[in-house]
Amino acid sequence: MSTPATAVVIGLSAVVVAVRDREAVALTVRTHDPRTGEPSSLLGLPFGPFDPDGHRTFELALRAFVTQQTRFELGYVEQLYTFGDRGRDAPRADVGAGAARVISVGYLALTPQAVRALGPDTVWTPLTRFFPWEDWRRGRPALIDEAIAPRLADWASTDERRGRMRLLFALDGAPWNEERVLERYELLYEAGLAPEAGRDRERARGLAGAEPRALSPALGEPMLSDHRRILATGLGRLRGKLKYRPVAFELTPAEFTLSQLQRTVEAVAGVSLHKQNFRRGLERTDLVEGLGRLQPETGGRPAELFRFRRERLSAGPAPGMALPLLREV
C-alpha cells in the first residue's frame, strides 16, 4: 500500500446574506478554540467538510450542514469560487493518518428573513463590520481618507500600486465601483492592513494557528481562516448580479413596497439610488406587479404593496435592477 502523501479535504463555506432594518447582514458562527474550548474572538462563516461518501452534491451537503449548524434553511444558493492557495487556506487539518490540505468551495445564499430560529453561537452580523469602507449610502466614508489612504501610503511605492489604490478606493476623483469588493480586500491584505495577512505570515513561519495580532485600529473586523475573503467574494458577486438578474427579490418578503425594495437594494449595493429612476427601471422590466392593497405602516402616506412575478423567471432570461445613482451629496 502506497502512502498517500497529503490528503485533500474539501471545505464548504456559505455566505448567507439577508437585509435587516437597512443593513446587509451575513450569517456568522462564533467558534471555540478546539484545544481549550474557549470561545474565539473571531467570527467565521458557516462551514463544514464535504463527505465524499455521504454527499451526492456539494449543494446538498451545504444545505444539510448549514441547517444542522445554524437551524436555518437555505433558499437561493449559488457557487461562488473555489479557493485553493496554500497559505491562505485554513490551517492544515488533521485527518486520519496525517495532515490534509483544505480547499474551500464558497457558496452564496440569499434569504428574505434575517430573523429565524438560529442555533447557539450563530449570529447575523452586519457586513459593514467586516468592510466598513463599503457603505457609501451616506456619502463617502471618512474612513477611506482618514485611515485607508494614509496607511496605504508607504505600500504604494510603484505607479502600478498607486493606480490600483486610486481606482479601487476612488481616490482623487476616481469613481467608486461598488462591485470590486474582493479586489479592495485583497489590496488591503497585500498591504498588510488586514490582520489575516499577519496571521498567515506567522503560520508560514511555523507559529501554528496564531490569532491575528491587533493592528490599531483594524481596517474591518477580521474573520477566521480565509472567511473574510470568501465573504468579500460573495458581496462582490451579489452586487454585480443585482444588476443583471432579479436576485433582489430573494432578499425581500413576498409582498413589499417599492421603497422597501429600493432600501434592500441600497443596503446590498452600498449606494443611494434615485427614487423615480429606480422605479422607472423596475417598471420597464415588468418583474413586479402592484397588488392594489396598501401598507399603512410607513410613517407617511401609505404605500402600495407589490409582489415579484416569479413566473417570469421561467418565461425567459429575466434582467436585474437599474442602479441609477443618486448624485453625491
Next chain:
Amino acid sequence: MSTPATAVVIGLSAVVVAVRDREAVALTVRTHDPRTGEPSSLLGLPFGPFDPDGHRTFELALRAFVTQQTRFELGYVEQLYTFGDRGRDAPRADVGAGAARVISVGYLALTPQAVRALGPDTVWTPLTRFFPWEDWRRGRPALIDEAIAPRLADWASTDERRGRMRLLFALDGAPWNEERVLERYELLYEAGLAPEAGRDRERARGLAGAEPRALSPALGEPMLSDHRRILATGLGRLRGKLKYRPVAFELTPAEFTLSQLQRTVEAVAGVSLHKQNFRRGLERTDLVEGLGRLQPETGGRPAELFRFRRERLSAGPAPGMALPLLREV
C-alpha cells in the same frame, strides 16, 4: 490509524479557446484506454490531478500541466466552476489504498494563436463538433427543428419541460439566447440525448467505464467524462463575458482589422453582427486605437490596422463589446 473512507482527488480541466479561420476551437486531447493502450474514440480536455504537496495554487498547477501535456503556454486564465456531483464525475480513480472521488475544477483560458507547437495527441477541435446547435451565424441551424425538437418531443411531457425546451432552443418564436450553452447541454443530457447520459447511467448500474453507446445520429460529439459539460460552461461564460469585459482581445493578435475582430466575436458568440453598429459600439468604448497602417491582404479594399489599448485595463473597469445582432435572414 483510522481508515480514511474514500479519498478526494481534485482534477483540473482547462477549456482553452482560440479562433482559427472563422471558427472557435478548443484544445483537446486524444486519450488512450488505460488498460489496453488503444486510442479512445473520445476527445477530452487537457486535464490533470492537483497535487496538494507540490502545487501552491490551482492556477499554477493548471498552467504547469497544460504546458507539459500539450506544449502550450496559457495566457488569460479564469476559474469557471467546481463540479462535484456524484455520477457525473470521472469514474472513481484508484489512488493509493482505495477508490477516490474526483472533483473537477474547470478553468477557462483564451489565446490569440491556435497554431503552435502541440504535443502528440493534442488537437484543436471546432466547438461546433460538440455543440452543432450553437452556431447561428448562417441562420437558425436546421438541426434544431429537424433533430432536436422532434427527439425531445416525448421527453417534453410537462408544461415546465416544454417551456424550458421552447426557451432554450428558441422554438416557436422564442428568441435565441446565445449565453445559455450549459443549460441547453444539460437539457439534452437530462432528456437522454447526450450519449454521456447513457454512459453515466450504465456506470451507476455497475458496468464500469462503459463507453457511450451510439445513439443515431448523436447530438454533438460526446467527450470523455464530464468534459463536455465543462466545455459548455466555458463557452457560456465566454459568451457572457464578451459583453462586459474586453476579453475578445485575448483572442486576437496584437494588430487586427475591425472586421477580423468582428469575425472573432461572431465565431465565439455564434451570431452575426451588424457591422456599423458593432463599430460604433467599439468606438464608444475607446478600447481600440487605429494605427494608420493598412492591411492589404483582404481580398477587397485594404483595411486599417488597430490595436487594443491594453493600458486602459489598469485605468478603470473596462467594458466589453456591444453585440448588435444582424436581423435574422
Next chain:
DNA sequence: TCAAAAGTGTTATCCTTACACCCATGT
C-alpha cells in the same frame, strides 16, 4: 469593369439622467 470587402451618413426610437412637484397619512 466587376466582385469583394472596407468604411460612412442618417434617422426614429428608446433609455437614462436630471430636474421639480403633488399626494395621503399621522401627530
Next chain:
DNA sequence: ACATGGGTGTAAGGATAACACTTTTGA
C-alpha cells in the same frame, strides 16, 4: 398645519437599431 414618506411629469441627451450608400483594392 406640517412633517414624513409615497408617488408622478417632463424634457435634454445619449445609445440602439435599422435603413442604404460610397470607397478602394485585386482579378
